[in-house]
Amino acid sequence: MERLLSSLSDLDPDALELEYGAVRSHSTLMKRDLGLTTEAGARKENIKKNRYKDILPYDQTRVVLSLLTSDLDTDYINASVIEGATADKRYIASQAPLSSTVTDLWRMIWQHDVKVIVMACREVEMGKKKCECYWAQLHQATTFGPFTISSQGETHPNEDVVVRALTVTYQQLSRSLTQYQFLSWPDHDIPYEAAGVLDLLERVRASQRTCTSPVLIHCSAGCGRTGVICALDYIYDLLVTKPITTDFSIMKIVLELRRQRPSAVQTKDQYRFIFSSVACLIRRLLESSGRQLYINELKTQDKHTTVTPASCNKRSLPPSHHYDNDPAGASAAPVYSRVRPRNKPLSLQLSATPIYDMASPTNIRPGEGLLSQRSNGEHQVAAAEQLPPTDDDYEDFSSSVADTPGLCPPGGIGFNCRIQKPKGPRDPPAEWSRLER
Missing domain, CATH: 3.90.190.10 (Protein tyrosine phosphatase superfamily)
Structure with missing residues:
Protein backbone atom coordinates (compact mmCIF):
# COMPACT_ATOMS: atom_id res chain seq x y z
CA MET A 1 0.00 0.00 0.00
CA GLU A 287 -2.56 4.80 10.29
CA SER A 288 -5.34 2.52 11.55
CA SER A 289 -3.23 -0.58 10.90
CA GLY A 290 -0.33 0.78 12.90
CA ARG A 291 2.08 1.06 9.99
CA GLN A 292 2.95 4.62 10.90
CA LEU A 293 3.94 4.03 14.51
CA TYR A 294 7.04 6.09 13.95
CA ILE A 295 4.85 9.21 14.19
CA ASN A 296 4.07 8.44 17.82
CA GLU A 297 7.72 7.59 18.47
CA LEU A 298 8.77 10.99 17.16
CA LYS A 299 6.18 12.68 19.36
CA THR A 300 7.50 10.79 22.39
CA GLN A 301 11.09 11.86 21.66
CA ASP A 302 10.20 15.50 21.22
CA LYS A 303 6.88 16.72 22.59
CA HIS A 304 7.39 20.04 20.87
CA THR A 305 7.61 18.43 17.44
CA THR A 306 4.32 18.10 15.61
CA VAL A 307 4.08 15.47 12.88
CA THR A 308 0.95 15.62 10.78
CA PRO A 309 -0.17 13.29 8.00
CA ALA A 310 -0.53 14.69 4.52
CA SER A 311 -3.66 16.65 3.68
CA CYS A 312 -6.79 14.97 2.35
CA ASN A 313 -8.01 18.15 0.73
CA LYS A 314 -9.41 18.21 -2.77
CA ARG A 315 -7.05 20.94 -3.91
CA SER A 316 -3.47 21.46 -2.85
CA LEU A 317 -3.09 24.36 -0.42
CA PRO A 318 -0.25 26.89 -0.14
CA PRO A 319 2.59 25.86 2.17
CA SER A 320 1.47 28.41 4.78
CA HIS A 321 -1.73 26.44 5.50
CA HIS A 322 -1.44 23.63 8.01
CA TYR A 323 -3.64 21.04 9.66
CA ASP A 324 -3.92 21.09 13.42
CA ASN A 325 -3.40 18.10 15.67
CA ASP A 326 -5.49 17.69 18.76
CA PRO A 327 -3.92 19.95 21.44
CA ALA A 328 -4.69 17.29 24.07
CA GLY A 329 -1.34 15.70 23.29
CA ALA A 330 0.40 12.98 21.35
CA SER A 331 -1.87 10.27 22.64
CA ALA A 332 -4.88 11.72 20.87
CA ALA A 333 -5.66 10.85 17.28
CA PRO A 334 -5.02 13.59 14.73
CA VAL A 335 -8.00 15.86 14.21
CA TYR A 336 -8.14 17.70 10.92
CA SER A 337 -9.62 21.11 10.40
CA ARG A 338 -10.65 22.31 6.99
CA VAL A 339 -8.96 25.44 5.70
CA ARG A 340 -11.55 27.32 3.70
CA PRO A 341 -11.15 30.70 1.97
CA ARG A 342 -12.66 33.36 4.16
CA ASN A 343 -15.07 35.98 2.89
CA LYS A 344 -13.34 39.32 2.52
CA PRO A 345 -15.05 42.69 3.10
CA LEU A 346 -16.53 44.23 -0.03
CA SER A 347 -15.62 47.76 1.04
CA LEU A 348 -12.46 49.05 2.64
CA GLN A 349 -12.92 50.88 5.96
CA LEU A 350 -10.61 53.81 6.71
CA SER A 351 -8.57 53.25 9.84
CA ALA A 352 -5.19 53.92 11.31
CA THR A 353 -4.17 50.29 10.90
CA PRO A 354 -2.07 49.17 7.92
CA ILE A 355 -4.06 48.80 4.71
CA TYR A 356 -3.76 45.63 2.63
CA ASP A 357 -5.11 44.61 -0.74
CA MET A 358 -8.66 43.25 -0.62
CA ALA A 359 -9.73 39.82 -1.84
CA SER A 360 -12.58 40.08 -4.31
CA PRO A 361 -14.57 36.82 -4.70
CA THR A 362 -14.69 35.68 -8.30
CA ASN A 363 -18.08 35.63 -10.03
CA ILE A 364 -20.06 35.96 -6.78
CA ARG A 365 -23.08 38.22 -6.95
CA PRO A 366 -23.67 40.86 -4.23
CA GLY A 367 -25.29 39.49 -1.13
CA GLU A 368 -24.09 35.92 -1.72
CA GLY A 369 -21.49 34.15 0.39
CA LEU A 370 -19.66 30.84 0.23
CA LEU A 371 -22.06 29.27 2.70
CA SER A 372 -25.42 30.40 4.01
CA GLN A 373 -27.08 28.94 7.08
CA ARG A 374 -30.63 28.99 8.29
CA SER A 375 -31.49 29.86 11.84
CA ASN A 376 -32.61 26.29 12.51
CA GLY A 377 -29.18 24.93 11.63
CA GLU A 378 -29.95 23.60 8.15
CA HIS A 379 -27.48 24.58 5.48
CA GLN A 380 -28.59 25.94 2.14
CA VAL A 381 -26.81 25.58 -1.19
CA ALA A 382 -23.62 27.59 -1.20
CA ALA A 383 -23.46 30.32 -3.81
CA ALA A 384 -20.18 28.90 -5.01
CA GLU A 385 -22.00 25.66 -5.91
CA GLN A 386 -24.40 27.61 -8.11
CA LEU A 387 -21.67 29.13 -10.25
CA PRO A 388 -19.98 27.57 -13.28
CA PRO A 389 -16.93 25.53 -12.28
CA THR A 390 -13.60 27.31 -12.69
CA ASP A 391 -9.99 26.26 -12.46
CA ASP A 392 -9.28 28.78 -9.66
CA ASP A 393 -8.57 27.27 -6.25
CA TYR A 394 -9.19 30.50 -4.36
CA GLU A 395 -10.59 33.97 -5.01
CA ASP A 396 -8.67 36.26 -7.31
CA PHE A 397 -6.71 38.88 -5.42
CA SER A 398 -6.72 42.39 -6.82
CA SER A 399 -5.55 45.66 -5.26
CA SER A 400 -8.17 48.25 -4.47
CA VAL A 401 -5.85 50.70 -2.71
CA ALA A 402 -5.16 52.77 -5.79
CA ASP A 403 -8.87 53.27 -6.38
CA THR A 404 -9.61 54.44 -2.82
CA PRO A 405 -9.04 58.20 -2.37
CA GLY A 406 -7.45 59.59 0.75
CA LEU A 407 -5.57 56.48 1.86
CA CYS A 408 -2.06 57.74 1.09
CA PRO A 409 -0.77 61.29 1.61
CA PRO A 410 -0.04 63.19 -1.62
CA GLY A 411 3.41 62.50 -2.92
CA GLY A 412 3.85 59.41 -0.76
CA ILE A 413 5.72 56.33 -1.93
CA GLY A 414 3.01 53.97 -3.16
CA PHE A 415 3.80 50.71 -1.36
CA ASN A 416 4.73 52.36 1.93
CA CYS A 417 1.06 53.11 2.67
CA ARG A 418 0.59 49.36 3.11
CA ILE A 419 3.70 48.60 5.23
CA GLN A 420 3.98 48.95 8.96
CA LYS A 421 6.69 51.12 10.42
CA PRO A 422 9.81 49.02 11.24
CA LYS A 423 10.14 47.98 14.86
CA GLY A 424 13.39 47.99 16.85
CA PRO A 425 16.16 50.37 17.81
CA ARG A 426 16.90 51.40 14.24
CA ASP A 427 16.10 54.93 13.14
CA PRO A 428 13.21 55.01 10.66
CA PRO A 429 14.15 55.79 7.07
CA ALA A 430 13.77 59.33 5.87
CA GLU A 431 10.81 58.36 3.70
CA TRP A 432 8.76 57.47 6.78
CA SER A 433 9.44 60.80 8.41
CA ARG A 434 8.50 62.62 5.21
CA LEU A 435 5.23 60.72 4.97
CA GLU A 436 4.25 61.54 8.55
CA ARG A 437 4.55 65.29 8.26
Whole structure:
Protein backbone atom coordinates (compact mmCIF):
# COMPACT_ATOMS: atom_id res chain seq x y z
CA MET A 1 0.00 0.00 0.00
CA GLU A 2 2.91 2.33 0.71
CA ARG A 3 4.09 1.91 -2.89
CA LEU A 4 0.62 2.64 -4.22
CA LEU A 5 0.40 5.75 -2.04
CA SER A 6 3.74 6.94 -3.39
CA SER A 7 2.61 6.46 -6.98
CA LEU A 8 -0.64 8.35 -6.34
CA SER A 9 1.26 11.22 -4.74
CA ASP A 10 3.55 11.61 -7.76
CA LEU A 11 0.81 11.81 -10.40
CA ASP A 12 1.02 14.55 -13.02
CA PRO A 13 -2.26 16.49 -13.45
CA ASP A 14 -1.69 16.70 -17.21
CA ALA A 15 -1.20 12.93 -17.38
CA LEU A 16 -4.46 12.43 -15.47
CA GLU A 17 -6.29 14.62 -17.95
CA LEU A 18 -4.93 12.55 -20.84
CA GLU A 19 -5.87 9.36 -19.02
CA TYR A 20 -9.44 10.56 -18.56
CA GLY A 21 -9.58 11.23 -22.30
CA ALA A 22 -8.53 7.62 -22.80
CA VAL A 23 -11.33 6.52 -20.44
CA ARG A 24 -13.90 8.24 -22.62
CA SER A 25 -12.45 6.77 -25.81
CA HIS A 26 -12.33 3.26 -24.35
CA SER A 27 -15.92 3.63 -23.13
CA THR A 28 -17.11 4.26 -26.68
CA LEU A 29 -15.19 1.27 -28.01
CA MET A 30 -16.39 -0.93 -25.14
CA LYS A 31 -20.02 -0.05 -25.82
CA ARG A 32 -19.57 -1.04 -29.47
CA ASP A 33 -17.49 -4.17 -28.91
CA LEU A 34 -19.73 -5.56 -26.13
CA GLY A 35 -22.92 -4.65 -27.94
CA LEU A 36 -24.30 -2.61 -25.04
CA THR A 37 -27.79 -1.33 -25.85
CA THR A 38 -30.38 1.02 -24.31
CA GLU A 39 -33.53 -0.16 -26.05
CA ALA A 40 -35.74 -0.42 -22.93
CA GLY A 41 -35.09 3.16 -21.86
CA ALA A 42 -35.71 4.45 -25.38
CA ARG A 43 -39.16 2.88 -25.72
CA LYS A 44 -42.00 5.34 -26.15
CA GLU A 45 -43.72 4.35 -22.91
CA ASN A 46 -40.47 4.78 -20.93
CA ILE A 47 -39.03 7.97 -22.39
CA LYS A 48 -40.78 10.19 -19.85
CA LYS A 49 -39.37 8.08 -17.01
CA ASN A 50 -35.85 9.30 -17.80
CA ARG A 51 -34.66 12.48 -16.15
CA TYR A 52 -32.13 13.07 -18.95
CA LYS A 53 -32.75 11.83 -22.47
CA ASP A 54 -29.07 10.98 -23.08
CA ILE A 55 -28.58 8.95 -19.86
CA LEU A 56 -30.25 5.58 -20.33
CA PRO A 57 -29.32 2.35 -18.53
CA TYR A 58 -27.81 -0.48 -20.53
CA ASP A 59 -30.26 -3.30 -21.18
CA GLN A 60 -27.61 -5.78 -20.05
CA THR A 61 -27.29 -4.30 -16.53
CA ARG A 62 -30.51 -2.38 -15.90
CA VAL A 63 -32.68 -3.07 -12.86
CA VAL A 64 -35.75 -5.04 -13.99
CA LEU A 65 -38.74 -4.40 -11.75
CA SER A 66 -40.60 -7.61 -11.04
CA LEU A 67 -42.80 -6.27 -8.23
CA LEU A 68 -46.05 -5.13 -9.83
CA THR A 69 -48.40 -3.05 -7.68
CA SER A 70 -50.93 -1.98 -10.33
CA ASP A 71 -51.97 -2.72 -13.90
CA LEU A 72 -50.06 0.38 -15.06
CA ASP A 73 -46.70 -0.78 -13.72
CA THR A 74 -43.90 -1.71 -16.11
CA ASP A 75 -40.56 -3.35 -15.44
CA TYR A 76 -38.54 -0.21 -16.27
CA ILE A 77 -36.66 2.20 -14.03
CA ASN A 78 -33.57 4.24 -14.88
CA ALA A 79 -31.22 2.32 -12.63
CA SER A 80 -28.33 -0.12 -13.08
CA VAL A 81 -26.93 -2.99 -11.03
CA ILE A 82 -23.19 -2.64 -10.37
CA GLU A 83 -21.12 -5.53 -9.07
CA GLY A 84 -18.79 -4.77 -6.16
CA ALA A 85 -15.24 -5.86 -5.49
CA THR A 86 -16.42 -8.86 -3.46
CA ALA A 87 -19.01 -11.51 -4.23
CA ASP A 88 -21.48 -10.29 -1.61
CA LYS A 89 -21.27 -6.58 -2.52
CA ARG A 90 -23.50 -4.84 -5.04
CA TYR A 91 -24.71 -1.35 -5.75
CA ILE A 92 -27.73 0.08 -7.51
CA ALA A 93 -26.78 3.26 -9.37
CA SER A 94 -29.96 5.19 -10.05
CA GLN A 95 -31.14 8.53 -11.32
CA ALA A 96 -33.03 10.68 -8.82
CA PRO A 97 -36.76 9.98 -9.05
CA LEU A 98 -39.19 12.18 -10.93
CA SER A 99 -42.63 12.93 -9.52
CA SER A 100 -43.97 10.21 -11.84
CA THR A 101 -41.37 7.60 -10.84
CA VAL A 102 -41.28 7.84 -7.02
CA THR A 103 -43.49 4.75 -6.70
CA ASP A 104 -41.16 2.90 -9.09
CA LEU A 105 -38.25 3.84 -6.83
CA TRP A 106 -39.99 2.33 -3.80
CA ARG A 107 -40.92 -0.76 -5.82
CA MET A 108 -37.20 -1.20 -6.51
CA ILE A 109 -36.24 -0.57 -2.87
CA TRP A 110 -38.78 -3.12 -1.64
CA GLN A 111 -37.92 -5.71 -4.30
CA HIS A 112 -34.20 -5.61 -3.46
CA ASP A 113 -34.70 -5.12 0.30
CA VAL A 114 -32.48 -2.04 0.28
CA LYS A 115 -31.27 -1.07 3.76
CA VAL A 116 -29.09 1.95 2.95
CA ILE A 117 -29.62 4.83 0.50
CA VAL A 118 -26.91 7.34 -0.39
CA MET A 119 -28.26 10.57 -1.87
CA ALA A 120 -25.43 12.68 -3.32
CA CYS A 121 -27.47 15.70 -4.39
CA ARG A 122 -29.93 18.28 -3.15
CA GLU A 123 -33.53 18.54 -4.23
CA VAL A 124 -32.81 21.85 -6.01
CA GLU A 125 -29.44 22.83 -7.46
CA MET A 126 -28.61 25.92 -9.49
CA GLY A 127 -32.30 26.79 -9.54
CA LYS A 128 -33.32 23.46 -11.09
CA LYS A 129 -35.20 20.54 -9.58
CA LYS A 130 -32.73 17.67 -9.36
CA CYS A 131 -34.63 15.19 -7.19
CA GLU A 132 -38.21 14.65 -6.14
CA CYS A 133 -38.67 14.29 -2.39
CA TYR A 134 -39.32 10.58 -1.91
CA TRP A 135 -39.07 10.45 1.89
CA ALA A 136 -41.29 11.64 4.73
CA GLN A 137 -40.63 14.82 6.69
CA LEU A 138 -39.46 14.55 10.27
CA HIS A 139 -41.88 12.51 12.44
CA GLN A 140 -44.46 12.41 9.66
CA ALA A 141 -45.73 9.83 7.18
CA THR A 142 -46.44 10.09 3.48
CA THR A 143 -47.80 7.70 0.87
CA PHE A 144 -46.51 6.88 -2.61
CA GLY A 145 -48.83 4.44 -4.32
CA PRO A 146 -49.17 1.38 -2.05
CA PHE A 147 -46.10 2.36 0.02
CA THR A 148 -46.28 4.36 3.24
CA ILE A 149 -43.03 6.07 4.27
CA SER A 150 -42.60 7.17 7.89
CA SER A 151 -39.81 9.26 9.40
CA GLN A 152 -38.45 7.84 12.65
CA GLY A 153 -35.82 10.53 13.18
CA GLU A 154 -33.28 12.81 11.54
CA THR A 155 -29.76 13.78 12.59
CA HIS A 156 -27.09 16.15 11.28
CA PRO A 157 -23.72 14.67 12.30
CA ASN A 158 -21.96 17.51 10.48
CA GLU A 159 -22.71 20.28 8.01
CA ASP A 160 -22.24 17.91 5.06
CA VAL A 161 -24.59 15.06 5.96
CA VAL A 162 -28.23 14.52 6.91
CA VAL A 163 -29.13 11.04 8.22
CA ARG A 164 -32.78 9.98 8.04
CA ALA A 165 -34.20 6.88 9.70
CA LEU A 166 -37.15 5.72 7.59
CA THR A 167 -39.73 2.96 7.72
CA VAL A 168 -41.49 1.72 4.60
CA THR A 169 -44.74 -0.23 4.90
CA TYR A 170 -46.21 -2.34 2.11
CA GLN A 171 -49.14 -4.71 2.51
CA GLN A 172 -48.93 -4.52 6.32
CA LEU A 173 -45.25 -5.43 6.32
CA SER A 174 -42.72 -2.84 7.52
CA ARG A 175 -38.99 -2.50 6.95
CA SER A 176 -36.44 -0.03 8.25
CA LEU A 177 -33.78 1.72 6.20
CA THR A 178 -31.37 4.62 6.50
CA GLN A 179 -30.88 7.44 4.04
CA TYR A 180 -27.65 9.45 3.97
CA GLN A 181 -27.91 12.75 2.10
CA PHE A 182 -24.60 14.41 1.25
CA LEU A 183 -25.16 18.15 0.92
CA SER A 184 -21.74 19.44 -0.14
CA TRP A 185 -21.29 18.07 -3.63
CA PRO A 186 -22.06 20.56 -6.43
CA ASP A 187 -23.41 19.14 -9.69
CA HIS A 188 -20.69 18.47 -12.30
CA ASP A 189 -18.10 19.44 -9.70
CA ILE A 190 -16.30 17.87 -6.75
CA PRO A 191 -16.41 18.34 -2.95
CA TYR A 192 -14.00 20.73 -1.32
CA GLU A 193 -12.12 17.84 0.29
CA ALA A 194 -12.01 14.06 0.28
CA ALA A 195 -12.49 13.63 4.03
CA GLY A 196 -16.22 14.38 3.94
CA VAL A 197 -16.95 11.71 1.34
CA LEU A 198 -14.73 9.13 3.06
CA ASP A 199 -16.46 9.82 6.39
CA LEU A 200 -19.81 9.38 4.66
CA LEU A 201 -18.76 5.99 3.29
CA GLU A 202 -17.62 4.88 6.75
CA ARG A 203 -21.10 5.64 8.06
CA VAL A 204 -22.69 3.79 5.15
CA ARG A 205 -20.58 0.69 5.77
CA ALA A 206 -21.43 0.79 9.47
CA SER A 207 -25.15 0.83 8.63
CA GLN A 208 -24.85 -1.86 5.96
CA ARG A 209 -22.72 -4.16 8.12
CA THR A 210 -23.16 -7.77 6.95
CA CYS A 211 -26.32 -7.15 4.96
CA THR A 212 -25.96 -8.46 1.40
CA SER A 213 -28.71 -6.35 -0.16
CA PRO A 214 -27.41 -3.70 -2.58
CA VAL A 215 -26.64 -0.16 -1.49
CA LEU A 216 -28.76 2.30 -3.45
CA ILE A 217 -26.71 5.30 -4.62
CA HIS A 218 -28.14 8.16 -6.59
CA CYS A 219 -27.43 11.76 -7.52
CA SER A 220 -29.44 13.55 -10.19
CA ALA A 221 -28.50 11.51 -13.27
CA GLY A 222 -26.96 8.60 -11.39
CA CYS A 223 -23.64 8.90 -13.24
CA GLY A 224 -21.08 11.47 -12.12
CA ARG A 225 -21.29 11.74 -8.35
CA THR A 226 -22.83 8.28 -8.11
CA GLY A 227 -19.94 6.81 -10.11
CA VAL A 228 -17.34 8.43 -7.86
CA ILE A 229 -18.98 7.05 -4.70
CA CYS A 230 -19.21 3.56 -6.21
CA ALA A 231 -15.56 3.74 -7.29
CA LEU A 232 -14.31 4.82 -3.85
CA ASP A 233 -16.25 2.16 -1.98
CA TYR A 234 -15.18 -0.45 -4.56
CA ILE A 235 -11.52 0.52 -4.09
CA TYR A 236 -11.90 0.43 -0.30
CA ASP A 237 -13.13 -3.17 -0.48
CA LEU A 238 -10.18 -4.05 -2.72
CA LEU A 239 -7.69 -2.52 -0.31
CA VAL A 240 -9.04 -4.30 2.79
CA THR A 241 -9.90 -7.70 1.29
CA LYS A 242 -7.29 -8.40 -1.39
CA PRO A 243 -3.54 -7.89 -1.78
CA ILE A 244 -2.66 -4.98 -4.04
CA THR A 245 -0.95 -6.25 -7.17
CA THR A 246 1.07 -4.41 -9.79
CA ASP A 247 -1.86 -4.39 -12.19
CA PHE A 248 -4.03 -2.27 -9.83
CA SER A 249 -5.51 0.49 -11.96
CA ILE A 250 -8.11 3.12 -11.10
CA MET A 251 -8.66 3.55 -14.82
CA LYS A 252 -9.66 -0.12 -15.15
CA ILE A 253 -12.04 0.19 -12.21
CA VAL A 254 -13.75 3.24 -13.73
CA LEU A 255 -14.05 1.46 -17.07
CA GLU A 256 -15.62 -1.52 -15.31
CA LEU A 257 -18.16 0.81 -13.71
CA ARG A 258 -18.85 2.39 -17.10
CA ARG A 259 -19.50 -1.04 -18.56
CA GLN A 260 -22.41 -1.33 -16.14
CA ARG A 261 -23.62 2.28 -15.88
CA PRO A 262 -23.14 4.76 -18.76
CA SER A 263 -21.04 7.87 -18.06
CA ALA A 264 -20.09 6.76 -14.55
CA VAL A 265 -17.55 9.36 -13.31
CA GLN A 266 -18.62 12.11 -15.63
CA THR A 267 -15.85 14.76 -15.60
CA LYS A 268 -12.08 14.89 -15.48
CA ASP A 269 -12.28 16.72 -12.13
CA GLN A 270 -14.31 13.85 -10.70
CA TYR A 271 -11.76 11.41 -12.09
CA ARG A 272 -8.93 13.38 -10.47
CA PHE A 273 -10.89 13.50 -7.21
CA ILE A 274 -10.90 9.68 -7.09
CA PHE A 275 -7.09 9.65 -7.12
CA SER A 276 -6.74 12.23 -4.35
CA SER A 277 -9.44 10.48 -2.29
CA VAL A 278 -7.75 7.09 -2.66
CA ALA A 279 -4.47 8.60 -1.47
CA CYS A 280 -6.29 9.97 1.59
CA LEU A 281 -7.99 6.59 2.11
CA ILE A 282 -4.67 4.74 2.03
CA ARG A 283 -3.19 7.12 4.62
CA ARG A 284 -6.14 6.37 6.88
CA LEU A 285 -5.74 2.64 6.44
CA LEU A 286 -2.01 2.81 7.11
CA GLU A 287 -2.56 4.80 10.29
CA SER A 288 -5.34 2.52 11.55
CA SER A 289 -3.23 -0.58 10.90
CA GLY A 290 -0.33 0.78 12.90
CA ARG A 291 2.08 1.06 9.99
CA GLN A 292 2.95 4.62 10.90
CA LEU A 293 3.94 4.03 14.51
CA TYR A 294 7.04 6.09 13.95
CA ILE A 295 4.85 9.21 14.19
CA ASN A 296 4.07 8.44 17.82
CA GLU A 297 7.72 7.59 18.47
CA LEU A 298 8.77 10.99 17.16
CA LYS A 299 6.18 12.68 19.36
CA THR A 300 7.50 10.79 22.39
CA GLN A 301 11.09 11.86 21.66
CA ASP A 302 10.20 15.50 21.22
CA LYS A 303 6.88 16.72 22.59
CA HIS A 304 7.39 20.04 20.87
CA THR A 305 7.61 18.43 17.44
CA THR A 306 4.32 18.10 15.61
CA VAL A 307 4.08 15.47 12.88
CA THR A 308 0.95 15.62 10.78
CA PRO A 309 -0.17 13.29 8.00
CA ALA A 310 -0.53 14.69 4.52
CA SER A 311 -3.66 16.65 3.68
CA CYS A 312 -6.79 14.97 2.35
CA ASN A 313 -8.01 18.15 0.73
CA LYS A 314 -9.41 18.21 -2.77
CA ARG A 315 -7.05 20.94 -3.91
CA SER A 316 -3.47 21.46 -2.85
CA LEU A 317 -3.09 24.36 -0.42
CA PRO A 318 -0.25 26.89 -0.14
CA PRO A 319 2.59 25.86 2.17
CA SER A 320 1.47 28.41 4.78
CA HIS A 321 -1.73 26.44 5.50
CA HIS A 322 -1.44 23.63 8.01
CA TYR A 323 -3.64 21.04 9.66
CA ASP A 324 -3.92 21.09 13.42
CA ASN A 325 -3.40 18.10 15.67
CA ASP A 326 -5.49 17.69 18.76
CA PRO A 327 -3.92 19.95 21.44
CA ALA A 328 -4.69 17.29 24.07
CA GLY A 329 -1.34 15.70 23.29
CA ALA A 330 0.40 12.98 21.35
CA SER A 331 -1.87 10.27 22.64
CA ALA A 332 -4.88 11.72 20.87
CA ALA A 333 -5.66 10.85 17.28
CA PRO A 334 -5.02 13.59 14.73
CA VAL A 335 -8.00 15.86 14.21
CA TYR A 336 -8.14 17.70 10.92
CA SER A 337 -9.62 21.11 10.40
CA ARG A 338 -10.65 22.31 6.99
CA VAL A 339 -8.96 25.44 5.70
CA ARG A 340 -11.55 27.32 3.70
CA PRO A 341 -11.15 30.70 1.97
CA ARG A 342 -12.66 33.36 4.16
CA ASN A 343 -15.07 35.98 2.89
CA LYS A 344 -13.34 39.32 2.52
CA PRO A 345 -15.05 42.69 3.10
CA LEU A 346 -16.53 44.23 -0.03
CA SER A 347 -15.62 47.76 1.04
CA LEU A 348 -12.46 49.05 2.64
CA GLN A 349 -12.92 50.88 5.96
CA LEU A 350 -10.61 53.81 6.71
CA SER A 351 -8.57 53.25 9.84
CA ALA A 352 -5.19 53.92 11.31
CA THR A 353 -4.17 50.29 10.90
CA PRO A 354 -2.07 49.17 7.92
CA ILE A 355 -4.06 48.80 4.71
CA TYR A 356 -3.76 45.63 2.63
CA ASP A 357 -5.11 44.61 -0.74
CA MET A 358 -8.66 43.25 -0.62
CA ALA A 359 -9.73 39.82 -1.84
CA SER A 360 -12.58 40.08 -4.31
CA PRO A 361 -14.57 36.82 -4.70
CA THR A 362 -14.69 35.68 -8.30
CA ASN A 363 -18.08 35.63 -10.03
CA ILE A 364 -20.06 35.96 -6.78
CA ARG A 365 -23.08 38.22 -6.95
CA PRO A 366 -23.67 40.86 -4.23
CA GLY A 367 -25.29 39.49 -1.13
CA GLU A 368 -24.09 35.92 -1.72
CA GLY A 369 -21.49 34.15 0.39
CA LEU A 370 -19.66 30.84 0.23
CA LEU A 371 -22.06 29.27 2.70
CA SER A 372 -25.42 30.40 4.01
CA GLN A 373 -27.08 28.94 7.08
CA ARG A 374 -30.63 28.99 8.29
CA SER A 375 -31.49 29.86 11.84
CA ASN A 376 -32.61 26.29 12.51
CA GLY A 377 -29.18 24.93 11.63
CA GLU A 378 -29.95 23.60 8.15
CA HIS A 379 -27.48 24.58 5.48
CA GLN A 380 -28.59 25.94 2.14
CA VAL A 381 -26.81 25.58 -1.19
CA ALA A 382 -23.62 27.59 -1.20
CA ALA A 383 -23.46 30.32 -3.81
CA ALA A 384 -20.18 28.90 -5.01
CA GLU A 385 -22.00 25.66 -5.91
CA GLN A 386 -24.40 27.61 -8.11
CA LEU A 387 -21.67 29.13 -10.25
CA PRO A 388 -19.98 27.57 -13.28
CA PRO A 389 -16.93 25.53 -12.28
CA THR A 390 -13.60 27.31 -12.69
CA ASP A 391 -9.99 26.26 -12.46
CA ASP A 392 -9.28 28.78 -9.66
CA ASP A 393 -8.57 27.27 -6.25
CA TYR A 394 -9.19 30.50 -4.36
CA GLU A 395 -10.59 33.97 -5.01
CA ASP A 396 -8.67 36.26 -7.31
CA PHE A 397 -6.71 38.88 -5.42
CA SER A 398 -6.72 42.39 -6.82
CA SER A 399 -5.55 45.66 -5.26
CA SER A 400 -8.17 48.25 -4.47
CA VAL A 401 -5.85 50.70 -2.71
CA ALA A 402 -5.16 52.77 -5.79
CA ASP A 403 -8.87 53.27 -6.38
CA THR A 404 -9.61 54.44 -2.82
CA PRO A 405 -9.04 58.20 -2.37
CA GLY A 406 -7.45 59.59 0.75
CA LEU A 407 -5.57 56.48 1.86
CA CYS A 408 -2.06 57.74 1.09
CA PRO A 409 -0.77 61.29 1.61
CA PRO A 410 -0.04 63.19 -1.62
CA GLY A 411 3.41 62.50 -2.92
CA GLY A 412 3.85 59.41 -0.76
CA ILE A 413 5.72 56.33 -1.93
CA GLY A 414 3.01 53.97 -3.16
CA PHE A 415 3.80 50.71 -1.36
CA ASN A 416 4.73 52.36 1.93
CA CYS A 417 1.06 53.11 2.67
CA ARG A 418 0.59 49.36 3.11
CA ILE A 419 3.70 48.60 5.23
CA GLN A 420 3.98 48.95 8.96
CA LYS A 421 6.69 51.12 10.42
CA PRO A 422 9.81 49.02 11.24
CA LYS A 423 10.14 47.98 14.86
CA GLY A 424 13.39 47.99 16.85
CA PRO A 425 16.16 50.37 17.81
CA ARG A 426 16.90 51.40 14.24
CA ASP A 427 16.10 54.93 13.14
CA PRO A 428 13.21 55.01 10.66
CA PRO A 429 14.15 55.79 7.07
CA ALA A 430 13.77 59.33 5.87
CA GLU A 431 10.81 58.36 3.70
CA TRP A 432 8.76 57.47 6.78
CA SER A 433 9.44 60.80 8.41
CA ARG A 434 8.50 62.62 5.21
CA LEU A 435 5.23 60.72 4.97
CA GLU A 436 4.25 61.54 8.55
CA ARG A 437 4.55 65.29 8.26
